[in-house]
Amino acid sequence: MWIFYAIGSSFFAGITAILAKCGIRKTNSNVATAIRTIVVLIFAWLMVFVTGAEAGISNISSRILLFLVLSGLATGASWLCYFHALQKGDVNKVVPIDKSSTILTILLALIFLQEGLSLGKGVGIVLIGVGTMLMITRKGMANQEKSSDGSWFIYAVFSAVFASLTAILGKAGIEGVDSNLGTAIRTTVVLVMAWFMVFVTGEQKKVWTVEKIELLFICLSGLATGASWLCYYKALQMGEASKVVPIDKLSVVITLVLAFVFLHEKFTIKSLLGCVFIGIGTLMMVL
Numbered sequence: 001m002w003i004f005y006a007i008g009s010s011f012f013a014g015i016t017a018i019l020a021k022c023g024i025r026k027t028n029s030n031v032a033t034a035i036r037t038i039v040v041l042i043f044a045w046l047m048v049f050v051t052g053a054e055a056g057i058s059n060i061s062s063r064i065l066l067f068l069v070l071s072g073l074a075t076g077a078s079w080l081c082y083f084h085a086l087q088k089g090d091v092n093k094v095v096p097i098d099k100s101s102t103i104l105t106i107l108l109a110l111i112f113l114q115e116g117l118s119l120g121k122g123v124g125i126v127l128i129g130v131g132t133m134l135m136i137t138r139k140g141m142a143n144q145e146k147s148s149d150g151s152w153f154i155y156a157v158f159s160a161v162f163a164s165l166t167a168i169l170g171k172a173g174i175e176g177v178d179s180n181l182g183t184a185i186r187t188t189v190v191l192v193m194a195w196f197m198v199f200v201t202g203e204q205k206k207v208w209t210v211e212k213i214e215l216l217f218i219c220l221s222g223l224a225t226g227a228s229w230l231c232y233y234k235a236l237q238m239g240e241a242s243k244v245v246p247i248d249k250l251s252v253v254i255t256l257v258l259a260f261v262f263l264h265e266k267f268t269i270k271s272l273l274g275c276v277f278i279g280i281g282t283l284m285m286v287l
Contacts, residue, residue, distance in 0.1 A: 002239030005231045006247040012228035014254025016221050017095055018262060021086050023217030027210050028203050029083040034194040035207070035215070036222040037079070041191050043226025044184040047233065053178035060185075064177055071169040071182075072189025078162035079190060080197060081155045089152025091259035092271060096135040096278055097156035099252045101163035102285060103128055108168050120284050127281030134274030135256075180233075253279040 024032045048054050060068070078101075085094045103125050109115040136153075170182065198204050210218075228251075235244045256275045259265045267275075 002235045002237075002244065003247070005235035006239065006244045009228050009231035009235055009244075009248045010251045010254060012224045012231060013248065013251035015258060016224045016228070017086060017091050017255050018258045019217050019221035019224055020083060021091050021259075021263060023214045023221060024083060024087045025214065027214045027218065028206050029087045030080060030194070030197050030201060031203055031206050031210065032087075032214075032218050033079050033083045034191075034198045035210070036083075036218050037187065037191045037194045039219050039222025040225050041184075041187045043222075043229060044180075044187040046226070047180040047229055048178075048184045050230075051178070051180050051233070053181040056178050056181050060177060065185075067169055068177070068182060068185045069189050071166050072186035073193060074162045074165040074169060075186050076190040076193035078159050078166060080194065081159035081162060085152045085155035085159055087152075089156065090265045091263060092256050092265045092267065093136050094152060094156045094159075095252060095255050095259075096132040096274065097153070098159045098163065099278065099282075100128060100132050101160035101167075102282070104160060104164035105167045106285075108164055109171065112168065113171060124281045124284035127277045127284060129281075131274040131277030131279075131281060134270045134277065183229075249282045249285070250279060252282060 020032070020036070023036075082094070082098055085098070106115075106117065106121060106125060110117055166186075198207070232244070232248055235248070253275060256271075256278075260267045
């Protein structure tokens, strides 16, 4: 039974970007991020109470709280950049760049946390790197720049950088805190940051003008994230982590395939090879 939950976790994680893309065709990306974070926050705290992790709140020291806030700010910056990149660029190019944060995280952990680098991780880094480069061909980027200002690439890169900082900050200063509780607190910080950005940029009035269909997709993307978390937790409860994690990580491949099927984004032979390399590389990182 655990395998169904693991597949569900991967599927829901995979459709998140697709639903988000459908919800920000006209809606401002900052506004969409702020609205979506409300839904995600509800699920985050639901996970805390489902797992009974709320008891750990009283044990959080000021140092750990500082790192949680910093990690939350990094997460917020990553989400804001990611949604802006999705609004401007194709999913099949934005997602691979964002997921390459795994590479940067491992390299930063190697430098600052003195963590080792196994052969499997080394091979995974190479495969994900090659796969990402294949997905972002010069021709593909040229086509993107004709239809947009090309800023999607910069935002996608920053999304990956901030995502990797989130992991490093979490590893460096949030040891001993339940992961679900840490996620809930970080998401609370993200919510504050997202709405702060909305008001600072004077976009709060746009909240009331979001089209109903786009609002639905934005909320569905948040629900998909929450459903993925719940399925992942249930799968880990029932199955072995060594088997659950690789299946969950294949969500990136699901996203790329769905982008081709439902968003009609163009796929070349290079894109297909890139998708395969990213999938294999991701598995190598966790096996």
